[in-house]
Amino acid sequence: MKYIVISFLLLSLSGVKNSFAQTDIYRNVVPDGNIKLVHNEAKNNKNEIEVVFSGLFLFYKTFFSSQDLTVCTFTPSCSEFGILAVKKFGVIKGGVMTMDRLTRCNGLSPSNYEVDKKTMLLKDEPGYVVRVPVVSDIK
């Protein structure tokens, strides 16, 4: 039984190249999987703690989040919010802010947030303060 499974896996590996060739037909519809996602949030680390948290963030993004659809109601997403908050406010406050954000990520109170026109998601950046402009931008 063990040898059958191993040989099946090896055979399936040999078919990997062909499966890519199949998706090439739909290259204008489906991304070919070679698109490298760049997470700018994990760059420009200033100390060891930020390096550790950026590593955890990249691990989550690569192995967990990549297997799921975009389900977060916010932009930046909760994981991105977490790393940005830790970088901006430190581990303790940033961590607490992230825990609060996780409970708010339910889509029940969309009226509390602005909508990001690009992603059509609710905008919630760590430490973002809404400022009312004094002077009109058309007069």
Place this chain on the structure above:
Amino acid sequence: MRFLILFLISFSGFAQDIFSPKNAEKYADYLLKSGQYELAAKEYERLVFFSPQNDTMKTMLLKSYRLANQTDLALQRLMVIYPEVSVVPYSPSVEISKLYFTKRDWKAASEFWESNKSLPEDDKTLLKTTVQIFENNFQEARETIELLKNDENSLGLAYKSILEKETHKKSPALAGMMSLVLPGSGKAYSKNWKDGIVSLFFTAGMSFQAYRSFNTHGINNYRGWIYSGIGFGFYLGNIYGGIKSTKDYNRKKINNLQHEASNHFNLYF
């Protein structure tokens, strides 16, 4: 016949005087009104070069830069076109104040009004009140608006009405205390019921899981401690969230008043 046509065409050449200051002004005005602010600024630069003493053109130049979101460039040009700020006439003074407002540089704005001799005292008072309203300093704004000499001033009356509207704010400290006692109640206090209930579920759920794990596997097992850690994180997050939610509630109320103040300001100046 051919000579007659050529003769008439030569006359039509005289009509194409698009670079005269008068036509350039018309074109710049068109660019500004059609929302092409950067191009308008370039055209007004030309006009200021032609007539360096024309304050209207200078005002329009600064306005074009402001509307094109090039406030830094406008302030750089300001130093060149008005080297002495104390003698800047009224109209450009108002535009300069607007530039500082757009940049939210309250300190530079105050310094400018103090040194400027063209702005009437009442206008300076109104501009100072505007700054205080947008800095959320309503108490000082109430004191400043009382210095207004003309009681019938429309903006003054509008500001007084806005400052009277500043109603009772909710206490973030009380929200924090409420969240400390019952998770989610701080958010509910600031009328954020749904988030409050979710917070309660998250914290209560993790606490129950921790309790069950400790009961089933004992205190030396890792499961209970993991649930406790996550639950404690949610609990702390709920306290922070309660305070933040209340601050947001207060901020929204103030922002509404600031929107109203902004509308009156833009109608007046």
